[in-house]
Amino acid sequence: MEPNATTTENLNMYEKAENYTKTSLELIKLKTVEASADVLSSLTSKIAVGAVVAFFTLFLNIGLSLWIGKELGEYYYGFFIMALFYLIVAIILHSAQHKLIKTPIGNMIVSSILKETKTDLTT
Template sequence: MKDQKIVLEEVFEKVENYTRTTFELHKLKFIGKSSSVVSILLLYVTLFIITLFFVSFINIALALLVGKWIGSYYLGFLIVSFFYLLIACLVYIFKDEISNKLQDTILLKILITPDEEEEK
């Protein structure tokens, strides 16, 4: 009877160790995924801000150039503004297709890590 009790205690101890180890493994995987998501988000936010500055300066230069050609700087800014209004209207018209494409791309980028790509 004592042998069965000792064996049972060993089994419970192994199950407890297994459970604790499995929990730690899942916790570490979650931390790894979270850090991956945060680093991707920070990268894209940084790239977005840099691109925003670049596009802003290019637009100012383009508006000044068009204004110089026309002879009136405010008309140059107005023409560039209407160009972006046209682009905004096109994006609004095709927003569902664009949204679906972006969601698919972002989800694939987040859910597939380099480790999983190597396993395939």
């Protein structure tokens, strides 16, 4: 009778290991979905705010261009001056893009994804 008891115990242990593996995989999937949803929702809200800021900036620039042009006597002078201003800004941003843009955005995405992992380690 003892060999049957051992076989039953092995089957129970196999079932428990199988259930544990399935549960662990499901937990990993859920954590991945949660992290992805968090990153996507943050990105979507930032894009929406960015679009509103872009429209504000566009109309502000048109207004400034017209005003500067009126003060200088020709409207197109204002547009040329604003274009020159943005060329200078683009050169500055291009020279410092890693420090000002790439590194902070990369750090934000990584910290957002790893936020769940950090809280798991502390509990």
